[in-house]
Amino acid sequence: MKLINKALLLLLVATIPMMGCDTQNLHDLNINPQAVSEIDLNFIFTAAELGSASGGSAGDNRYLDWRTNIGMGAYLIQHLANAGGGIAPGDKYTENFESSNAPFEFFYGDALKNLSEVLRQTGPGGYDEGKKVNMRNAARILRVLNFHRLTDFYGNIPYFEALKGMDGVFFPTYDKQSVIYPALLKELEEATAAMNATNPNEGFSNSDIIFNGDITKWKRFGYSLMLRLAMRVSNVAPQLAAEYVTKAVAGGVMLTNADNGWVPMSEGPSVWINQNGISRAFYPGDGGQPSYLSKTLVDWLKAGATTAAEVDPRLMILSGGIAQWSANSWTPTNTNPLQQKGMPNGYDAAGLDLLEGRTVDQTATYSRINFLMLQRQDPYMLMHTAESHLLMAEALQRGIGSGIPGTAKAHYEMGVKAAMQMYTPFDASLIVTDAQVTAYLQRHPYGVDKPALEMIGEQLWVSKMFNWWEAWSDWRRTGFPVLTPTNHPAGVTNGVIMRKLRYPAYEVAANANFQSGATLPDLFTTRVWWDGGN
């Protein structure tokens, strides 16, 4: 019987855990021991800042820039050219789904998602309601930056209902760009006004890797963004543009390169997060995207020069020459500014051979992006002062808004100077002296060689190296520089420069609100609202 008793005991022991159905024990199993339910929102804000640069906080810091900023933007606006290799739908107007999808995934899904959570938890009902005021408003400004880029790429997008997945809005409706822009401008107005150095810091300085918590710089950043957005709608909504140009200038925009918005990058500790995504895309042995400059850009920088000194000093900053670049070495083979040569857009390798009448060794023939600007720890430029000056010059030239001090010419010149002298954060050697700037401005006097607006547009264009998608938006709005479209047989636009991104197929397929609210027809040649579309 002893054995039987043992057996019964065993059965009893096996049964006990179920007796009373210990639901508390069961429930406790579902508390994740590796996560917390409240966190310092500054941590999320930092992730959003990094994500605004490269989508890096989402785990792939090169995906977005590689596919869209480089693959589309850099080629469409002819800063770069590509005769094969890498991702280059913008060179020959071919279709690449990822290039169209990437901003949709990484803006909504990374920076904007994190920013929305910051706003949710510092807003009504959140666990940090009413706290971290400066960080909250900095988040609102960054939110505008990400949203305007999105709507500029696609046209109509979900704005008011967007990013409310946590509140149960799974398929947001689409908002017209003409409605989104006034809302973005209003948001900037409120957010910049709400930031104040007297507000408690609450960890903002440490979390803010862009301005280190400097409220003055944040306000300049916010007002400069306001100026950009106001000017962007100036062709279709002049009154709105005038109103906000005035407000932006009154609030105080970026005026010196010390105001520029850079996001710091680093070699470590993780390759997928902190490294500069643009650099990674081009880096030999990593992305390996060809880094040849476009003939259009090189020719523009060399225009009118008969001596090396007359070449735009930016050429040898941006280029660094014709060079062999491997993961281990950068070996320039020709650094004579006059002999720099850009690759024409719209050719494949065989086409170049035909064009040149010989077998073209691309490495030995075409100028590359300067490797000093493509280091993985190089900072990422979000926004710069040159743009503010050039936009003010344009506003004065076109009579948009009021209260802008100085003349169009003065702002143009300040803009060019800022643009030439802004590259030192990439490398301390990338210096353009005041004398070089002055000489350049004397060679290219404002409004003399070309009409003033064209000169402003071209300067804006050249200043946005690395910020190619912005250059694309500027070009779509101003029409400058005047670009010659390419026409390759593989192109899908019949030789027309693309004017918007197509929406991702999964959105077309799944969101029932798409057909009723999106910018249609969903073609690369359809124009967004501020581009004269509707």
Place this chain on the structure above:
Amino acid sequence: MKNLLLLLGLTLLTALGPVVHAQTVTGQVTDQADNSSLPGVSVLIKGTSTGTATDVDGKYSLNVPGAETVLVFSYLGFQTQEQTVGNRTSINLTLQEDASELNEVVVTALGIERNVKALQYSITQVAGEEFTQARENNLANQLAGRVAGVNVTNVASGPAGSSRVIIRGNTSLQGNNQPLYVIDGLPIDNTQFGQAGVWGGSDGGDGMTSVNPDDIESMSVLKGASAAALYGSRASNGVILITTKKGTSRKGIGVEFNSNVVFDQINNQSDLQNTFGSGRFQGNQQTGASVRPTTVRQAYDWGTQAWGERLGSGNAMYFDGVERPYVDAGDNWSRFYETGQAFTNSISLAGGSDTQTFRFSLTDLRSNSVVPNAGFDRINMSLSTNGKFGKRLTFDAKVLYSNENTQNRPRLSDSPGNAFQSIFALPPNVNIEWGMGDPNRLGTIPVGTNPDLLNTWGFAEREEYLMTNNPWGQNPYFSTYQLSIKDIRDRIITSGSLKYNITDHLYISGRAGMDWFVRRFSSLTPQGTGFDRGGNISEGNRTVSEINLESMLAYNRVFGKFGVNAFVGSNWMRRKDETISANGQRFNVPFFHAINNAVIRNYGYGFSESGINSVFGSAEFSYNNFLFITATARQDWFSTLNPNYKNGILYPSIGGSFVFSDALSELPNWLSFGKIRTSWARVGASTVAPYQTLNVYSLLGAPAINFAGQNVPMASFATAQGNAGTIPNPSLIPLTSTETEVGIDVRFLQNRIGLDFTYYSQLSTKDQLNAQISRTSGFGSTLVNLGEMRNRGIEILLTGTPIQNSKLTWDVSFNIARNRNRVLSLIPGTEILNVEEPRTRTVFVQHRVDQPFGMLAGWVQKRTADGQPIFEPNGAPVQSDRMEVIGNGIADFTGGINNSITFKGFNISALVDFRIGGDIYSGTNVRLSQWGLHKQTLPGRLGEDPLTVTGVVQTGTSNGQPVYEPFNKTLTPGEAANYWGRMGDRVQDHFIYDGSFAKLRQITFGYNFPKRITEKTPFNSLGLSFVGRNLSILWKNIENVDPESAYSSGNGQGLDFFGMPQTRTFGFNLRATF
């Protein structure tokens, strides 16, 4: 080592407890007709469910409570006999065939053995020997074609890949739709370790690859909800019960030896154009011409373009800098793929005394894939014992150990490392062997290569020898010899149970079981790989354990004509899953691939834990052995759901069966047996992973670095990190599935013909969806309880024995099933739910309201209101504005025919299985067309038939509306090349194929040496057979690929994109006992 383990096992056995003497009856059961032994005869102690079954030689051994015990001997198709034991220790008897009896015992839920008569649902049992002759690494694949209503998708993912087994259609829109596997009463883990998705990847295999077919006595498929209701939440997709072999009381030790050798060959279904070679169309689209590469740069850049000139004259330049004739290079597949081999050797020892039995087995499988440098090895050991202690206590325990070692699971779908794509992509004039490179490091650039070539390629010596300028299109040799994925799994499945008979009619039992494994995985992308020249390496360890404790109290009694069979019980399940991994990027010492040599190192840690508590009960009432009513109930509580809502669910079932052939006396004598059955059940499930109910945060893997060089911590959503992520949901409740089933089982002409027919209707509600939502919500998906889906279907099993005499028996079985599925609702406000997309990104697997599960939707050609196709002026098709439904990846009918003929010592069997309906979207054919390799791209080229398009073209707009004019154009070669490029992007219905097929799935031809020969040898029996699997596709409707080309065992079915080509297997099996 193996001998040591064997010894250890034997020592353990002899040490097992005191031997308690009890009355034991042994004997042999034979067929009265021919004196042949009858294996599998049920020997039951009357009035209980205690009993055994005869072994292959018809022998049995059973402990009985006393001399008054009555033993019931029953066997399908034979008259049942009862024998009172008395003082006998040996009862031999012969059974007589009986047309009217049907008394087989089958194992049902929770290991309860029940009479088939009493079953109110459909159950199909497959004997273990079906799996041991012609083998599959993944046992589940062998169910294909054998069981009506069980749809097995052979996934094109290579050796040790996972399987997709769907019983009676998909019941969850998104969750796991695969059944629960139970080994000897213990649920086992069937985790799927990764699938290839839109961005590629490899199939990491699943839990079923651990199971050794040699250990299997039988597999029972519990198809309906009511069959599975007792397993509760985890059984909503059906249950597959695996019963392992046990030892038998006998003299001495019975030894069984099985040796199996099979060979594997690629079954090349490709039929590509070999008329035009590498090159591309050049210059003006109207007037330009196709050219061949004349420079290395061109050869390298055009590596996947077969739009060149007509082959046969002159030379061309090739990627490796060698000028060679521009001619067809022949069959690259046979150059690259090897003959795979698999050797399986298995030995088992079984025996025992009257009170103790044991069985030990050791199986060793070694295999090489048809893909070079890849293979799967497995060692299985199992030990099972049964003991009887006194009259009332029985104990059994078993340990199944497996060690699986998989080398280089093929990379599928998108290109990084996908050798299959690289091989397909070679233009016909390129010989794959030119890409072998360094003979000591295949696929790498040989040391001493001309620096000019290195410059052209942009690569250095020892780096990948790319055959094209696309760094993601791997050199196939590099992909197979240099890239590496390895995993090793050590797994122990162990259980023990005690059963105590309190009275003759009441017993209590307890069972404890554990499924535990460690999966060690590593992967290497070496330095110099095209898409990652720095290289990376990862190492990891995952430990999973699942513990089940079960207890049960059962009552079993017959009162005159009435019988009761009832039990209550409870189950406690806990599961833990922990992963530790390390990852390194770039290497300090060049080409030294060790994680401690990595420049950047990261670690990863994952942990989750979950549990289910359950109570259950069942009661069966019978009247006069022809009317049975059974009711069951089970309540589960889930740790993964929030108790503030509903974290538990009750699953009831009720059903009955009526054996009218026993109940009615006035039956025609051609009707041997007849039973009708019906049942209703509600089961449910919670498919959500742990920690999905709350929004929580976790720190990102690395801090940001500010301008001062300081670390700044970053955090994000724990469940929604990355650019998509899932929104957690605190109010999730279990999904439920309600099923009604009716069936009839009739046999005619002395059981020579049998028909088993089932109709079922099943409704899934409150499905737990991880629903893909608009990315503009900030998230990729959300967890919701929504959606309703219905499955209705019929299953027919026809069996026949056209010939049966003492020398020749011919058995035929035919099964067919039809499942109709309809999605009734999804998230309110949306009619569509995206499930999966292929790499082409132009097609989606979607659920659509009022349509079946898993529709394929994609862009099609735009048409005018009256249906005219619209073209661009250059003849390229214009793409539709929205995605249209273009197919469905799920088959309409599935089934199989199995013929088995026994003649004297010979036996031959052949299984043909088929699938009717269901579509495949072939991304492979899209790419082959775009690359100019598909035969359909020949028209329009120089010297070929013209390619003419007819439709309309837009000439302008009027009042905002497009104006179209008729269009008829014969395309120039350049336009034809452009046409196929655009077709591939824009017109996806062109690449939809009917997925129907019939395959000769298995054939065995064997000979059992007669006794008079074996008597002169040490063997008791000796059998030799020829076996073959997947020998031939009898019928298909898709070109260039196998209709079973799906690369994923997930819910996104019907997608082909460079999966691993299927293989043919054939070989020999030798079985001996002594």
